[in-house]
Amino acid sequence: MPRPTILTVDDDPQVADALVRDLKDQYGEEFRVLGATSGAEALDLLASLALRGDPVALIVTDQRMPSISGTELLARSREHAPDAKLLLLTAYADTDVAIAAINEIGLDYYLLKPWDPPQERLFPVVEDLLGDWRSAHPDVTTQIRVVGDRWSDRTYELKTFLARNHVPYLWLDVERDAEGRRLHEAAGGDDADLPLVLPPDAPPLRSPSVRDLATALDLHTDASQPLYDVCIVGGGPAGLAAGVYAASEGLSTVIVERQAPGGQAGQSAAIENYLGFPRGLSGADLAQRALAQVMRFGAELVLARDVVGLERRGPVRAVLLEGDGVVEARSVVVASGVAYRRLEADGIERLQGRGVYYGATASDAAQVRDDVVYVVGGANSAGQAVLNLARYAKEVVMVVRGTDLADTMSSYLVERITSTPNITVRTDSEIASADGDGHLERLCVRTRSSGESDEVVAHWLFVFIGASPRTDWLGGDVARDDHGFVLTGPDLTARATSPTWPLERPPGLLETTVPGVFAAGDVRLDSMKRVASAVGDGAMSISLVHRYLGSL
Structure with a gap:
């Protein structure tokens, strides 16, 4: 070429x-x-x-x-x-x-x-x-090839990991692309080997785990130091902002991210209301810029590792990783963010990763070319996804529980959605069930006020229905509300019943019930759930970390 x-x-x-x-x-x-x-x-x-x-x-x-x-x-x-x-x-x-x-x-x-x-x-x-x-x-800039079935949940997981970590790759569908079939046969032709990842100068990876793929690509999956000044759990806007401020101010810093930098915001096709970017920018672009700053100042990034626990070891806080890993630090910033809530409808769980997806990256849009796509949700994240998908899809149908899209979405997005000819908005509606042989083929859409349902042909369903915090790993020492959001600062005395703040000094504004452990971004109770506020939380958390470390 x-x-x-x-x-x-x-x-x-x-x-x-x-x-x-x-x-x-x-x-x-x-x-x-x-x-x-x-x-x-x-x-x-x-x-x-x-x-x-x-x-x-x-x-x-x-x-x-x-x-x-x-x-x-x-x-x-x-x-x-x-x-x-x-x-x-x-x-x-x-x-x-x-x-x-x-x-x-x-x-x-x-x-x-x-x-x-x-x-x-x-x-x-x-x-x-x-x-x-x-x-x-x-296809122009990469040498990494991924061969697989487009309806495979494992294939989708690996493609999403590569895309969100800004690793360009060439996707070859084993059913549609002759080159994909040739490579599959050359590798032995065993379907159990799919997805097949072919790096340019390494042996083929046969159905690798995300961690195996990260290791093969020389991405860091383990911490290199025995002790850090601060461990930041989560690489979304709050975690990356905390990483920039911590590392730039001389703190030894490690960020642990389960999948890819950017968090939920990193999946957004366009962020148009973030200060300083009049054209807007994608979540992936924002994450890439922030990550470059983090690395420039010397912070360490550990990828593809899920955090499963938090322990107090005297003055040290230990972050436990899935498997056999542990990261010890003198302070911790919890920026683990939120995940989209699960859609409660018959057949959805069985077809997850096979036509049913939670969230959508900008790179997902090209896969739906000339298809009919359904999107569930009425907030800004759903609106941005709908506009991005509509660039490729034959039609995008937006399924919204409320009766007026303007109640939950910014006006600039509502105007663009209603003026795009291949977007249909179904208000007062919900998904009743999903069905298909091996992948999504049909949806049942129900009108909430009347209870009437109709069955539609659909191969793609993207779900954006609110968020649940990733906080189960914090255990019983960190106080949270009934929904799992972390209590911090003044909320510890106003709302926390057990555990309570253990010291005579008042907690810092973002400090949890464990001294030296702070929460920032969407994971924190009553946060604004906006990129700008998450970045502000991340920056503020490091000023509190400095104050805490100075008191030890």
Whole structure:
């Protein structure tokens, strides 16, 4: 496959030459950089590339050009390069046009001219955009192949792990892809070996566990130090924020994450109300950026390990891992987040991972191309998933228990959902049952007010129905409410009955009934359940950790 293309467009030949030169110097080994000096020339180039099947990763264009503006060119480029990232170079006077283009044509970023020095102004923006493009096009950028059955729960688990850990892979369906069948037969043809993971320079992995896969990919699955200043349980926004602040302030820090950085937010196709990102960003992108900060400051990340217990060992707090692992630290931040609640309907549990899924990653959307998809839930997470799935699916049906979607979802999402032609919203409805031979094939949808039901053909059901905290591992020493959310700070005296706060000093604002153990993010009682508030909790927890460690 040819190198992906970066196309630059500017009607000033000197500026066009400088832009091509700068991008070639930085990205010429991985990408082919082409330049055009008019919109017409650029569209002709894009048409030629499309005819040859050559991928286009990025289009960079000036806004003010004769005959066709930059935003008009980018809108028309979608016909030939629908997946290319779009970067507009503009003058300060045109920023209103650029901001409008974010909503109207899906502009990814705008940059004020001039871009000198490129190392400070141009390359960081381009690197972010190309990184997103690489993640979305693993067939171009990866050597890892996964062979399996699309209705296999084990296959889905491994694909989700790879996607959420930003490991690009090429997916080959053993039933649909000739190359998938060939590789399966070459490996012995035993269905018990599926899913088959084929790293480029290692033996095949036959139906590996997530931990085995992580180990094979050289991801850290064990802590390297005998004692840390702080152990953070959970790698969602709260845990990653705590990791950034702890490591940057000199604390020896380890983050233990059961699956992948990002937590529940990491599965979001788009987070559009997070400060500082006017275009919005995916949960995976936010997690990747945060993880880069965490690693830059020297925190350690332990992946694919479930936490099963917490023990007090004198001044040390021991976090027990599934299997034979333990992490000891002088303080602990509980940021283990929440999981989607289980859908109570006949047949759902049997078909989980075989057409029925809890949550959805952005990468799931491409699998539903031209199918009818059902989504259960009426909150923002469900709305973002619906919009993402609708880009590929023939139809997306949203099943909502309430009578008005606006009661539970932000207005900007409601407006987009109701204006998207292939999205149908069924309010006052619920899933009564699911059925299928080996995978989901049918759903029974019931109207709650009348009790009437109808059976529909469906191969995909994504569930977003509220959250339950992951706190069973905390044991009896950490006080929680009846739903499992952790009590902290003032709530310890106002609501906790047993256990109670054991010291004369008052507990810190995020401190639990075990001194030195703090809770941050969605796992904490009465938290806002928003990314920004979780990040704030994570940062605040480290100031309290410092205070606690200073008192020892």
